[in-house]
Amino acid sequence: MNGVIVMKLMxxxxxxxxxxxxxxxxxxxxxxxxxxxxxxxxSRKACRIAEEEIAAGKVKWVIGEAxxxxxxxxxxxxxxxxxxxx
Numbered sequence: 333m334n335g336v337i338v339m340k341l342m343x344x345x346x347x348x349x350x351x352x353x354x355x356x357x358x359x360x361x362x363x364x365x366x367x368x369x370x371x372x373x374x375s376r377k378a379c380r381i382a383e384e385e386i387a388a389g390k391v392k393w394v395i396g397e398a399x400x401x402x403x404x405x406x407x408x409x410x411x412x413x414x415x416x417x418x
Contacts, residue, residue: 342386346395351386354393358382 345351359378362368369390373381385391 344389350393350395354391355379355382355386358385358391 341348342351345354356379359382362378362381368381369385370381370388373384375381375384382391
């Protein structure tokens with residue numbers, strides 16, 4: 333394929349970046365002592381356990397208005413004005 337890498341978007345995620353953020357946050361929780369949400373895990377590594385939990389639908393995430401930073405809202409507003417969107 334001429335050196336092009338194609339990554340499939342994980343089900344339920346709007347971007348691969350968001351998937352990585354969710355997996356990293358869950359892995360951090362596991363490293364801090366949180367118990368796995370699944371009884372049977374194939375690995376002892378926090379990152380792999382987090383990936384398994386996400387694939388099994390055990391980890392939920394929500395993007396809320398409070399989650400948007402002021403800088404992101406300002407940039408979004410400026411972009412909307414620049415392209416003439418309402």
